Amino acid sequence: MKKILFLVNWEVKKIPDNKSNFLQSSNYLINGEKYWFFKRWPDKNIEVDVVDFFKIPFFHEIEKKILRFYILQTLKVVPFLNKYDLIMSHGGQSAIFLAFIRSFLGIKDPPHIIIDVGALNGGRNSQPELKIFQFALRSVSGIIYHVKAQKKHYDIHFPFLAARSYYVPFGVDEQYFKPKEYSHENYILSIGYKNRDWETLIAAFSRIKTDTVLKIVGPKKLKIRLEPNICVKPYVPIKLLKELIAKAKFIVIPLVNLPYAHGQMTLLQSMAMGKAVIVTNTASSVDYVKDGEDAILVKRNDVQDMKNKIEFLLNNPDLAIRIGENARKSIQNKFTEKHMAEGIYEAIKKLEI
Incomplete structure (x- = not known):
C-alpha cells in the first residue's frame, strides 16, 4: 500500500455523502472514499491523506495575501512526513514553505511533487524572490503543470527542475458537469x-x-x-x-x-x-x-x-x-x-x- 500526503490550498469539507450535489469533487472528502482525481487513479493500492490549509482568523489572511504561502499547514504535517511514500502539493502556496524547510535540512525523502497552477511564484522575475524559490525547490522531485507556457518559466529560472517537469492537461468531472434539460433563457x-x-x-x-x-x-x-x-x-x-x-x-x-x-x-x-x-x-x-x-x-x-x-x-x-x-x-x-x-x-x- 502506497501512502500519499496531498496538500491543497483550499478548504476541503469532510461530509458523510454528496447526494445533494452541493460540492464539486475537489471540495469534499467522504470518509472511506478516495479524494478527487485519486478515485480515477490507475493504481488502486494507495491511501491518500488530504490536508487543507489550517485556518486561523487574521493570520490566514496574512498567509494568503502577504506571505502567499501557508506556514501552519506545513507545520501541521512536518512531524509525520516519514510515514508517507510520496508528498504532493497542489499549488505553490501549499508547497514552498515545506520545500524550503526540506532544502534547508537537506531532506529529499519522501519525494515531493508540486502540481503547479501558478508558475511557482506567479511567473514573476524578481531576483530576491527567485533566489528563495530556487533554493527551496532543490528538494522537490518534480513539477506537473496544466499550461504549456509555464515550461518557459522553468527553463529560464529553474533549469534543475525543467527536465523533471511534465505537462498534464487539467480535467473535470464530466458526470457532475453535464448537459441539463433546461430551456435557454434570454x-x-x-x-x-x-x-x-x-x-x-x-x-x-x-x-x-x-x-x-x-x-x-x-x-x-x-x-x-x-x-x-x-x-x-x-x-x-x-x-x-x-x-x-x-x-x-x-x-x-x-x-x-x-x-x-x-x-x-x-x-x-x-x-x-x-x-x-x-x-x-x-x-x-x-x-x-x-x-x-x-x-x-x-x-x-x-x-x-x-x-x-x-x-x-x-x-x-x-x-x-x-x-x-x-x-x-x-x-x-x-x-x-x-x-x-x-x-x-x-x-x-x-x-x-
Missing part, C-alpha cells in the same frame, strides 16, 4: 472570481443593441458603469451555478493575460455542460480549445473583437448549439478527471517515484 453568462478582464467584456456588451441580459458571477464589486441589461452577483453556490450555465445561451470568459494556469476550470466545466464558450486567447486557454470548433477565441483586450464574437453567437444560435456539442465531446475525449489522473500517474512513473 441571457449570456460570464463567470470568474479573479483574473478576469471585466472592462473589455462590459465595454463590448454595452455597445450591442440587444434585449439579452449579461449575467456576471464572481466579482464582489466592479467600478464600471453598468447598462440596465448587465447584472452582477458576487457569489453563487456550485449547484445554482450549474443551473445558470445550463440555462444560458452561451458563456463568455474574458481572461487577463498571465503566464500560468487560470480560468481553465470554468472553461472546461462550461464545455462539459455542452455550452459554447467565447474565451480570451491566452496561454491558459489555447491548450484546451480549437477556435471555431469547440469554442470561440477572442483577441486580448480587444473590445471590438469581443463585441463581434458575442453578436455573432447571438445571431447564430444553431452554431452556438453545435459548438457546445463539440465542446462536450472534447471534454469526454481529452479533459476528464480520469484523463488528468492517468496523466499525473504517468508523470510520476517517469520521475521513477
Whole structure:
C-alpha cells in the first residue's frame, strides 16, 4: 500500500455523502472514499491523506495575501512526513514553505511533487524572490503543470527542475458537469472570481443593441458603469451555478493575460455542460480549445473583437448549439478527471517515484 500526503490550498469539507450535489469533487472528502482525481487513479493500492490549509482568523489572511504561502499547514504535517511514500502539493502556496524547510535540512525523502497552477511564484522575475524559490525547490522531485507556457518559466529560472517537469492537461468531472434539460433563457453568462478582464467584456456588451441580459458571477464589486441589461452577483453556490450555465445561451470568459494556469476550470466545466464558450486567447486557454470548433477565441483586450464574437453567437444560435456539442465531446475525449489522473500517474512513473 502506497501512502500519499496531498496538500491543497483550499478548504476541503469532510461530509458523510454528496447526494445533494452541493460540492464539486475537489471540495469534499467522504470518509472511506478516495479524494478527487485519486478515485480515477490507475493504481488502486494507495491511501491518500488530504490536508487543507489550517485556518486561523487574521493570520490566514496574512498567509494568503502577504506571505502567499501557508506556514501552519506545513507545520501541521512536518512531524509525520516519514510515514508517507510520496508528498504532493497542489499549488505553490501549499508547497514552498515545506520545500524550503526540506532544502534547508537537506531532506529529499519522501519525494515531493508540486502540481503547479501558478508558475511557482506567479511567473514573476524578481531576483530576491527567485533566489528563495530556487533554493527551496532543490528538494522537490518534480513539477506537473496544466499550461504549456509555464515550461518557459522553468527553463529560464529553474533549469534543475525543467527536465523533471511534465505537462498534464487539467480535467473535470464530466458526470457532475453535464448537459441539463433546461430551456435557454434570454441571457449570456460570464463567470470568474479573479483574473478576469471585466472592462473589455462590459465595454463590448454595452455597445450591442440587444434585449439579452449579461449575467456576471464572481466579482464582489466592479467600478464600471453598468447598462440596465448587465447584472452582477458576487457569489453563487456550485449547484445554482450549474443551473445558470445550463440555462444560458452561451458563456463568455474574458481572461487577463498571465503566464500560468487560470480560468481553465470554468472553461472546461462550461464545455462539459455542452455550452459554447467565447474565451480570451491566452496561454491558459489555447491548450484546451480549437477556435471555431469547440469554442470561440477572442483577441486580448480587444473590445471590438469581443463585441463581434458575442453578436455573432447571438445571431447564430444553431452554431452556438453545435459548438457546445463539440465542446462536450472534447471534454469526454481529452479533459476528464480520469484523463488528468492517468496523466499525473504517468508523470510520476517517469520521475521513477
